[in-house]
Amino acid sequence: MLDIRDLSVSFTSYSFGLKRMEVCVVRGLDLSIAPGQIMAVIGQSGAGKSLLAHALLGILPRNARVEGQMSFKGKPLTPYRLSALRGREIALIPQSVTALNPLLRVGGQVTRAALLSGISKKEAPATVRQAFVRYLLPKGVAAWFPRQLSGGMARRVLTATATVGMADLIIADEPTNGLDPITARESLGHLRELADTGKAVLLITHDIEAALQVADMVTVFHAGATVEVARAEDFKEPGNLRHPYTKALWNALPANNFVGTMKPIARASNADGCPLQFCCNDQDSVCGQSVPMLKRSGAGWVRCHHA
Template structure:
């Protein structure tokens, strides 16, 4: 609820994420991606409401949306689900050094002691490309990129079965983006699941198995990463516009701005920005065949639309 009115930040998001898989959730700022991640960890504001189910561990698993805070804090966060937060500075304890925070996390999750603990701390920092000579610094002494790497190191420590990485490459140069993405991919390749929320389509292309595109609180396309970034390309006009806006793809921006989640138009939320909009777009399109659009681009092997 915002200002006494309800805002549907995420609507009808349905997907499965399997062990060993990376799903990249992409879309413009404000479309609901980070809200979805916060809901899975019980980190929404106190006035937020959720409906549906988010099952951790299959159909008989723990429902994250109804689990109490004690359960989430003691058995889920950091143990079964790791989080690389969108705003790392807000998740680092300001009065403790990075080394101290890593030591506590490593000790709690791995029960390492003595020399083994110190070695595990340095190994955790190395995984996230965090420089060892910065371990004794406090969060306020770190650049945005270093804070991001510190948060990534903390998230990777427990090798949680599910990792939520919310904009994990923010503030990093291209070399570090690739290194971080590759480390996240190794997390999945070890038989764990990875949900990467990102604006960085190059990083998503590098490591994702599947791509989910979110617009105005709804998932509007699911695709195999190989099909999304190559082959036939995205089918939803918005998803195709995201790729066309990349410098290496034409640098053509999507016209207009996304609608406010509290004032969504009737029908397709993208229609006002879409060159394929027609009368049918006055109704909200259902997600059918992996795309929620009345006039999608053809799929592989199609030569026309009915």
């Protein structure tokens, strides 16, 4: 469905008047999703997760430069094709209710999403009604304003907005943020249902435990690069994990050992070599020389000189 190879995003900015600076934020991002699959993308804040979503929707700011190959349903994803596809075949479930217009009733906003995704004016009301039924939203909710929705209801409205137009690729940005466990599980359950109907779901989150509940595959981002692609079941047994960062992440979970075996550093070093070379325990002279390539390892992929 979606295939991303070696994506990089850099921003140009000006400091001290006309001195131009280029900051590379994402480099070496690889990702692919098949229909019917939930691909979880996990990584800490600042790892480039949201930039990935923005690049996929073509909504990066103007000073951003994107390089690399993206293809959707076998054809390359050009900026022109992107603007035609977003909202129709690629849909985003945003992080919070702030994405809704606070001054419009939610029913109207879901209807507008349906119209924009190419559903005719005649069919739209029925489609919207079905979407409300599907997500167990009572009839009266259509006349509510976003501020009247509870956290769980807001998630359901946002999910309805994204899925009303029958998009094939759904991007869910932090769907469990700020929700209590019951509402979070419900929100993840909806993503599973969507995947089971043959859609591809990209689940962007920092919460591994939540992601592992529903995902089929997990892509781990760190410092702007894909460091590992693993099956969700690989996380049951730490011996199956490939990259030192993923192993450290596993050890840090409260349900496992709750120890920090790796220093948390935020930014990728713009120097040559592995982006993790300053915080990794397994580093040696090789790590400073070249950026490791993403290589096949069992059912997954890993980017490390020593794996």
